[in-house]
Amino acid sequence: MWTHDSGLTPDSSGLTPELPATGSETAGAQTLRRGLAVLRLLTRVGPGGLRMGEIGRRLGLNKSTAIRLTRTLVDEGFVLHDPASGAYRLGPEAYAVGLAAEPSYALQRLAAPALRALALESGDTVFFTVLHGIESICLSRVEGDFPIRNQLVKPGDRWPLGVGAGSCAMLAALSDEAVAQILARNAVARATLYPGCTDEAIWRLVHETRAQGYCLNPGLVLENSWAIGVPVLDAHQRPVASISLAAIEPRLQPARRSTLASRLMQASRELVALQAGEAMDAHTRPAPMPASERPHPA
Numbered sequence: 001m002w003t004h005d006s007g008l009t010p011d012s013s014g015l016t017p018e019l020p021a022t023g024s025e026t027a028g029a030q031t032l033r034r035g036l037a038v039l040r041l042l043t044r045v046g047p048g049g050l051r052m053g054e055i056g057r058r059l060g061l062n063k064s065t066a067i068r069l070t071r072t073l074v075d076e077g078f079v080l081h082d083p084a085s086g087a088y089r090l091g092p093e094a095y096a097v098g099l100a101a102e103p104s105y106a107l108q109r110l111a112a113p114a115l116r117a118l119a120l121e122s123g124d125t126v127f128f129t130v131l132h133g134i135e136s137i138c139l140s141r142v143e144g145d146f147p148i149r150n151q152l153v154k155p156g157d158r159w160p161l162g163v164g165a166g167s168c169a170m171l172a173a174l175s176d177e178a179v180a181q182i183l184a185r186n187a188v189a190r191a192t193l194y195p196g197c198t199d200e201a202i203w204r205l206v207h208e209t210r211a212q213g214y215c216l217n218p219g220l221v222l223e224n225s226w227a228i229g230v231p232v233l234d235a236h237q238r239p240v241a242s243i244s245l246a247a248i249e250p251r252l253q254p255a256r257r258s259t260l261a262s263r264l265m266q267a268s269r270e271l272v273a274l275q276a277g278e279a280m281d282a283h284t285r286p287a288p289m290p291a292s293e294r295p296h297p298a
Helices: 027-045 052-059 063-075 092-122 165-172 176-185 187-193 199-212 254-284
Strands: 079-081 087-090 125-132 135-142 158-160 215-218 225-233 239-248
Touching: 027 052, 027 063, 027 079, 027 087, 027 092, 052 063, 063 079, 092 125, 092 135, 092 239, 092 254, 125 165, 135 165, 158 187, 165 176, 165 199, 165 215, 165 225, 165 239, 176 187, 176 199, 199 215, 225 254, 239 254
Parallel strands: none
Antiparallel strands: 079 087, 125 135, 125 239, 135 158, 215 225, 225 239
8 A cells, every 4th residue: 555655845736816925925036926927828828828807807807917927928028919910929938948947857857758659559648647735737748540539638748736637646646745735725716616626526536546556537637538647656656747548438348447556556556667767877977077187189
């Protein structure tokens, strides 16, 4: 049984209403938080971007605040404004930040071949998701060739931890105490956006996942959209990511489900071994010779 603890970080959801600064948060910190919420929102909606009014509406910001924050991000290059459509979208500085952060997400790069292989073998949609505080963030989606494809989740989407097969597989790898804390903290978001994902339903999935090694989400998020997911653990046996596969209900009946779950668990184990091997290689690789000691050509 998985009983590993995990540190919890504050809820980083960007879809929060505008609130006045409190004694525990300075006005500057609140402004920064709101600016980051704009970036997070534009990350979620994709390349089409959003118009100013929609940014303010989704974040609960008044018009003047939305304008001030977004125009500052435009001035700094993190957001671009399309005069023709009036939409705002992520700019070159946001892209540069993503590139700089990529080495920290080497696990996604290592997982890419396995995700493609799983999608090719199954014909279904395969996802790679990482744990982030009390949320899960989808980093990759690879589609198989089955005509009916899962469009519910796309890269950049955030979900309350426990919502969805991969997310719940990571939750199940935590201790009961951590699970209870997380469910308490994301209860409002689940009740509002995912009413089928009640505490009782998620606890049931947690216990089933621990017993069978994988999570089966039987359409709790979207009816007829089923999914199976497995956790990816780090060297300390803590969940850091998940691999999941989504399909329509008839494609995840017991026999096929068991076969696919075994493949997902195998892919997870291979990914952990691959990551460990790469870390060992990096540790034993000789350091580059200082320039002052390199031989000079004659």
